[in-house]
Amino acid sequence: MNVVEMKGITKRFPGIVANDNIHLTVKEGEIHALLGENGAGKSTLMNVLFGLYQPDEGEIRIKGNKVEITGPNMANELGIGMVHQHFMLVDPFTVTENIILGEEPTKNGLIDKAKAEEEVRSISERYGLRVDPKAKIRDISVGMQQRVEILKTLYRGADILIFDEPTAVLSPQEIDELIQIMRNLVKEGKTIIFITHKLKEIMRICNAVTIIRRGKYVDRVEVNETDENQLASMMVGREVSFAVDKEEAKPDRTVLSIKDLHVLNSRKMEAVKGLDLDVRAGEIVGIAGVDGNGQTELLEAITGLRKVQSGSIQLNEQEISNLKPRSVTKKGVGHIPEDRHRRGLVLDFSVSENMVLQTYYQPPFSKVFNMNYKNVDQYAQKLVQEFDVRTPDIYTPSRALSGGNQQKAIIAREVDRDPDLLIAAQPTRGLDVGAIEFIHKRLIEQRDKGKAVLLMSLELEEVLKLSDRIAVIYEGTIVGWVDPANTSEEEVGLLMAGRKPGMEVKQ
Template identity: 75%
Template sequence: MNVVEMKGITKRFPGTVANDNISLAVKKGEIHALLGENGAGKSTLMNILFGLYQPDEGQILINEKPVTITGPTMANKLGIGMVHQHFMLVQPFSVTENIILGDERSQKGFIDYKTAERVIKELSDRYGLQVDPQANISEISVGMQQRVEILKTLYRGADTLIFDEPTAVLTPQEIEELIEIMRNLVKEGKTIIFITHKLKEIMSACDRVTVIRRGKVIKTLDVSETDEKELAALMVGREVSFTVEKKEANPKETILQVKDLVVEGSRGIRAVDSLDLEVKAGEIVGLAGVDGNGQTELIEAITGLRPVKSGSIQLRDRDITHFKPRKVTEAGLGHIPEDRHKRGLILDFTVSENMVLQTYYQSPFSKGWTIHFSEVDKYTKRLIDEFDVRTPDEHTPIRALSGGNQQKAIIAREVDRDPDLLIAAQPTRGLDVGAIEFIHRRLIEQRDRGKAVLLVSLELDEIMKVSDRVAVINGGRIVGWVDPHTVSEEELGLLMAGRSIQEGVNQ
């Protein structure tokens, strides 16, 4: 039986057809993947199913009955819940307050928090979510916040759950835990639609997969009858290489020198603890570590976003330890931030405006108090073409682009400025295999042009393939350097966990 059927769905936006006569059938009790490259129309289709958009054409059937889904409340009543890529949680509120928000149940005129907490605890235990109903959202991990979003849908009685790029912000361990949670949900009779572009996760978690390319359905396959290579080719329309082609590095003079650096975290605790790090021209240094071991604070200190307690940061022959962000940028540093919305973009600005955030006051974009918008637009059009940023035009608000295309816009802006040092923090987070291949090639091109690249990633596979040397960070310190060509993922994992490789061998 099909619990969800979408027939001939078409959705147009100004300048683009996001969904072009798409039909999709999801069976009860399956994990059905919706696979496609960035901007293919996956999220738009699911936003239609959840009632956030109305289709221009087509029909939706739930449990084989035609329905009109006018909004998320109607979707909830039909048993559909959605876990969004960017969480919709109120940070100062507790887990319980967030889950019941908009669905508060009262007793004698007061919100019945005790009953809500008991129900949430029962749901959490039943599906193996391990969420504390009394915890504050601001104090729990990103992975745990996602579980709260899952609980929100279950609390409202969802039988079909839509997961929109659920692993984009998770660590490898959290991804494994999420897949286990999804399996538990299906065992209990739920159905899951899993929007993703990560092929490994489809192969390990899903029953069937529907591939969408440029707004059209290409094919629906049983996962047991396909492989990553076929899925990648269907997704991007060409064969994709899963290896990173690069010649041996030729490192030269030191570009970045960090000495005895101490940086405090948000609670006054040492997040970076007497750290030393060096990156040379003509090499890519990978920084590997479990999330929360000082990577974010280190990047913020180097880029001028967080004050330095002690120690020094040198870029070429300049001490930039206490420089403000603009001065750091002008000194020759490019930064692809790990959080594109918080640090990389101004979402209500157009694509053009975002492309010149660091350079709008320089020639040829500006003269005196006047900005030459024609020059800004000409520059942006070139970057859109060169970096394959999928957007109706350069004047589109950047929030209207898919997450992956927002990321490509940031990378285009930072790489094109040709900095001496490029810090790439989670540069392929939220990108499809074709875009990942493109970004890796760009990072290697920067290296081959004699630039220094510091790659910070939670993806071990990315660190191992792209880096020339790998520094391992644990507890705010560099605890070891390894050669990515000779070290195994297991050995690297031991160092990341704060143990020596020898300890692992002796166990």
């Protein structure tokens, strides 16, 4: 039976057609992938299904009945639940409190906590969603938080679950666990719509996939009748190469040298504990690790955004620890930050203004006190063309650009300053295949130009593909170096989990 049928859905916004005659058919008990690049219209379509948007045209059938979904409450009544990419949780509340929020069981007008906890426990056991009902959200891991989001929908009786890019924030192990959970859910009779642009995951767990491209419907295919390459070309609209073409690295002198580094995190706990690392000119060093093992603090310490407690950071044999960010930049460090919205861009600034975020005070962009916006604009125009940043014009606020183009703008800015060391943190997070390809090429290009590149990514695959050497970080130290040519995801995965190479895996 078809649980969800969306026919000819069209949704227009001022100036764009976000969904143009899109069809989606999901059968009962299947895991159905909704595949498309960023900005293809996946979220819009799901927001229509969840009742957040009203379609301009088209019809929706849920379990065979024609419906008009006027809001999320109505979607809940129809059994549709959404697991958002950005969790909607109240941090100081407990797991149980978050799950029952809005639908609290009561006894004599008071919340019946015992009953609520019991209910949460029984649902979590039934679907294999291990959580502590009494733990506070801020104390549990991202993977746990996601389980709470899933439990929220189940508690409300959802049997059609929409997962919005659920793996984007998870470590490889957590992804495995999530996949197991999804399988359990289907076994218990649930239907899952899985929004993603990761082809591997689709091949691994989905039954069928609907592809949309630039707001238009492309096709619906069964997973066992397709492969990754075919899906990729349907998604992007052209052939894409997965393999990264790169020559053997020709490493030269040491550019970055870190010795016995100690750094605190925001909660004043030691996050980097005696870390040693070196990066040479002409090579890409990848840092592999599960999120929260000190990567962020390490990169912030190098770039001057976080205080170094002890140890040394040398760039071209000059000490740069505890220098101000501007001085570090001037010494020749480029930084593609982990969070492009928080750090990388002033979103309400124009593309042009963002291109000179670090250099605005230098000639030719300024003269004494005054800005020279004519030169700024000329420079921005040049970069936008060179790096293929798709924007209506350079005066458009960066907020209006797609994620991929925002990232291209940042890379243009950082690369064009010609730094000796380029730090790339999660450079392709949330980007689609086309943009990832572009960014990977640029990073390798920098390496080949003799720059030292330090890559930090939570995507193990990306680290393996791009790096010439891999440093595995675990609890604030480098626990091992591996050669990407002679290793496997499994070996690195074990190191990431804190196991020494050659150690027997004990149960």
